[in-house]
Amino acid sequence: MILIDQIKILVSTMTGTAELVADEIADAISAKGKSAEILLMDDLGADILANDTAYVICTSTYGQGDVPDNGQAFMDNLETTGRDLSGIKYGVFALGDITYNQTFCNAGNLFDEMLRKHGATRVGEIMKHDASSGELPEDQAGEWAEEWLEKLSEV
């Protein structure tokens, strides 16, 4: 078992809510004595993924179940990478709206499928926040992160 003390939160967002969520996740991780870094996906590629770090994919969904614009290049790079990602551990905090019931939080599903296809291991279930629930995602993020960290330590 490798003890992972470093977490990177990779953010894909259209209007910034996922960044607020990432801030809360980072605070909760830091409070547990681990290092947390927030990175907008923008120009990231699969080459940033390393085995001594765990990742939180924090993404909203747009269009017809699509990854937000700033996450598209990362998704494309993951798709075409020849890297074996076994050894990479990640969690997913997806933001969406159940009104789009066919594509609810689909970008979270898409990142999950792509990472798994290349051998990475998801820790915990995909968190799916519903914007029409009346609850703010940033209010749920800290508790989710604490539970996720516990699961990460058990893997």
Ligand SMILES: Cc1cc2nc3c(=O)[nH]c(=O)nc-3n(C[C@H](O)[C@H](O)[C@H](O)COP(=O)(O)O)c2cc1C
């Ligand atoms: C034009 C538009 C399309 C959307 N499409 C979806 C969708 O297909 N599925 C979904 O679950 N949520 C969808 N949403 C909801 C957003 O993902 C949700 O409001 C999210 O909290 C926005 O987060 P962000 O500010 O980080 O981009 C859509 C929102 C808008 C405005």
